[in-house]
Amino acid sequence: MNRRRRASAAITVVCALAVLASPALALRASAAPLPPPPPKKSLEQVRAEMNDLYRQAAVATDAYNLAEEKAREQSAEIVRVDRMLAEGRAKIEDLRNRAGAAARAQYRNGGLPDGARFVLTNDPQLFLDNAGRLQAGAKATTDLLADMTRTQAALDVYAREASDNWSRLEANRDRQDRAKKEINGKIDAARRLEATLAAEERERLRFLEELAQKQAQTRWLGTGVLTGPKAGATPEGARAVAFATAQIGKPYGWGDEGPSSFDCSGLTQSAWGVAGRPIPRTSQEQWRLLPRVDVRDMRPGDLIVYFADASHIGMYVGNGMMVHAPRPGRNVTLAGAGSMEILGVVRPA
Template identity: 60%
Template sequence: MYRRHCGAAAITLVCALAVLASPVQAFAAPALPGPADPPVPSATPASPGGKSLEEVRLEIDELYRRAGAATDAYNLAEEKAEKQSGELVELARSIVEGREKIAELKDRAGAQAREQYRNAGLPPGARLMLSGDPQLFLDGINRARQGQQATKDLLGELTRTQQDVETYTKDAGTNWKKLEADRVKQAKAKKKINAQIAAAKKLESRLEKEERARLRTLEREAAQQAQNAWLGSGALKEINREASPLGKEAVAFATAQIGKPYVWGAEGPESYDCSGLTSQAWAAAGRPIPRTSQEQWRLLPHIAIRDMRPGDLIIYHADATHVGMYVGDGRIVHAPRPGRDVTLAGAGSMRILGVVRPDA
């Protein structure tokens, strides 16, 4: 009965694994010194909706920032789902191997039982003990003891294997539930991402052509003003360190992606999101790091801004939802947001949360 139950569980699990290939919080820490929120430029002409272009810019920026936060949640859920899928595959393999081992052990136990039956219920050692030869008698005792130990070991191994299969089956059920929960999180995050991006695009689509051009100008002006304020604070005075050998490789990879489009959830090679770019750059340098900006902030060693060197990652916003790679001279390479390409930007053009070093 147990064997049939384990077999059904394993078959069900293996069949379920066939669908695994189908598509489907930030660490609380005090903000490190960084630029203040970008200053608001002087009043701009009103848009058709009655808002100034600057108000529209801020609203669009906030929508994309929220989309970035949802992208981090999506990426983290996807990463967990991939890990759980791999664990399920291994558990399924263990269940199958366990079932095969149980069958083998039962066959061996059956062979022993049949041997005893053929010998009137007496194992070879016992028959020798009944002989009149003293040496055969002593040999028989040893063989009987060995036979008893072998039988005991066989039964013990069978029991342990059955317990292992029970554990594998239970773990597989737990992992399957976790996998489905993370897929639900992915779906919710995906819905939120699309909603925020659609809202931002809708706002921008209502602008006239000249206003959209002016909007891009306002974006650049706001970023430059924030960068100037950061540089004016003396942030770069002590930042003159060279990249490590691995850092140089990571920077070379990241800067080679300049011009490729931002696509949320993308890890290359044709497109990237912000943490997809940084994680792939460091993977190319031989140092795998967490996939999301929030996990990069939570798990990687924190570095003071004054100790920053090329290859380090600058984490942005209070919720750690954006990341760029410092490349020197006060600049980063990053994948900004939907509708933009991987580019160079001022390291202080956004509010800095802190700096982490993958190869500390």
């Protein structure tokens, strides 16, 4: 009997252990195998991805700069309209005072202006002497009322302009904010990507970047683009080149126009501003609005626009070289004019 009870207890223990073990066994059986880690990107892939991110940041920088320029224009326009409104209100106040004085004088004379009293006199000589004065007074009153009407209409126009300018200013500020977020996002993504590399890989990445630029420059020179006589810089172009090359070594700063840092179009705009030729703020606007010349005819001071979206720009300095502010993390530098994809050349002067 005892043996039977011991056997029954043993069976119970075995069954309990099986029940306890079964979830772990089931879990191990049902667990999917872990996916293999993603393949490590080659340095060429990293370089291409970083270049793409910085290009996207450059496009957003142009959008930011354009919105900033428009916001400055709208702010100046708001100041101008406010001044016109203030002048118009002062003029209206003066006209009202003059009209009020005339009305009070007429009231004191029993409803008749001074000239009318002279016209109604029985003295013929007095009538003749003052008839012209009455006519002049009537014209002055008519002119006064017309001036008040015109001034009030102008005030209404200025008020509408002020409202429109505020709306445009706010829209440009919204565009600036959106572009700023996009710029920072793209630059942060590029920096995170670069941060995954070891120090030796980062050095190798920079070497590959320089190698690609040298190869592009060699291919460009091989087209014979620099053969034949070339014109020298104009006095204005020489001043622009002198300014731009003096900035070599200063860091890139998106949205910056100097004096301590520049983005690509900020450098070219500042250089030509010093040379006495104001030009648009962004690389895309410089490409769109400035006169174009054939790349074979470019001379020092001309601006070389890069990539199909005109997202980068540099200044030609001669001998196949240009000066530019490359991208975040780089300084203003000399580079081969053909080291990137050329869209075209524009000439500020």
